[in-house]
Amino acid sequence: MRIATVNVNGIRAAHRRGFGDWLATRGCDVVTLQEVRCPVDQLPDDAFGDYESAYDAGQLAGRNGVAVLTKVPPLAVRTWSVADPDRPLPRALRTHATEGRYVEVDLADAPVTVASLYLPKGGLPAHLQDPKRMREAPDGGAKYERKMAFLAGFARHLGAARRRAAAEGREFLLTGDLNVAHTRLDVANWRRSNQVEGFLPEEREWIAAQLSPRTLVDVVRRLHPDVEGPYSWWSWLGRAYERDAGWRIDYHLATPALARAAVVAVVDREHDGVRLSDHAPVVVDYDF
Incomplete structure (x- = not known):
């Protein structure tokens, strides 16, 4: 079974690029x-070919939006935009329910639940904000606090989703753009990034807390244990892409049995x- 995840940064723009x-x-x-950044009624013709689509565009015009495509x-x-009394959202996630950040499906052709997540980018805490070094106006740490609250709430949501899948005899796979790089191997210029959103110590600690041999495994890192990258995001600015000065922030996080079935990433x-x-697609083959 081949599973891919990709932040398309606008499905219409991605279609123009192939x-x-x-x-x-x-x-x-x-x-x-x-x-995906696109309402359903504005999707390109034949946007997803012969795939079935579970799609949540959210209500923020031109922002966010997630999907899972299946053969x-x-x-x-399940999406956050449709309330489910049997699966209530943690309080910290309720303000994000209509933003198009999460969708999960139970596959029909394999005992696996697959989720797509677009996690907020966040910002810097107030004490690290220097107007002379920022492209945006300082916000007193508001975006940082919002992201940290999301992380706390999502940790509870993720644990519950994984346990429900196990109770139903299903493996669980979280994919998507988590906007956090875990280790020094996941950022090309990690020394310069220690005080950059996405590589802050507390963000990296959050990723580490979600991973263990008994809960969730970083599939790409398992298959590429000692290499820098493979990166999945590069800035459009400068020559970051040509120099492969990227970040690995797009993940497959799988329950242990599914992670062991991964053979190529x-x-x-x-x-x-x-x-x-x-971003670039991260493609994993599972012999499952």
Whole structure:
């Protein structure tokens, strides 16, 4: 089973760069998307080919939006925008319910639940904000506090989702853009990034707390234990892409049995010589 995740940074822009052809030819069974940034009625013609789509665009115009594409219609689809009394959201996530940040499906052709997450980028805490070094006006740490609250709430949500899947005899796979790089191997210029959002010590500690041999495993790092990267995001600025000065912030986090079934993990940096987005698809083959 081939599963890919990609932050498309706007599905319409990605289509202009060749996403439709990549999707049609890559042979994925499941593809999860983040930052689709498009209402359903404005999707490009034949946006997802012959895939079924579980889609939550959210209510923020031109922002966010997630999807899970499957070859076989899923058994169940769950999003935060549709309240489920049996699966209440933690309080910290309720303000994000209509933002198009999370969708999960129960696959029909394998005992696996697959989720797509677009985690907030966040910002710097107030004490690290220096107007002379910031592109945006200081916000007193508001974006940082919002992200940290999201992380705390999502940790509870993630644990509950994993346990429910196990109770139903299903493996669990969280994919998506987590906007956090875990270790020094996940950022090309890690020395310069220690005081940058996405690589703050408390963010990295949060990632570490979600991982263990008994709960969730970072599949790409398991298959590439000692390499720098493979990176999945590069700034459009400068020559970051050409120099491979990137970040690894797009993940497959799988329950242990599913992680052990992963045999190949690659990053599709380009398709026919063209970048589909500032992120690249992270594609994993599971012998499951």
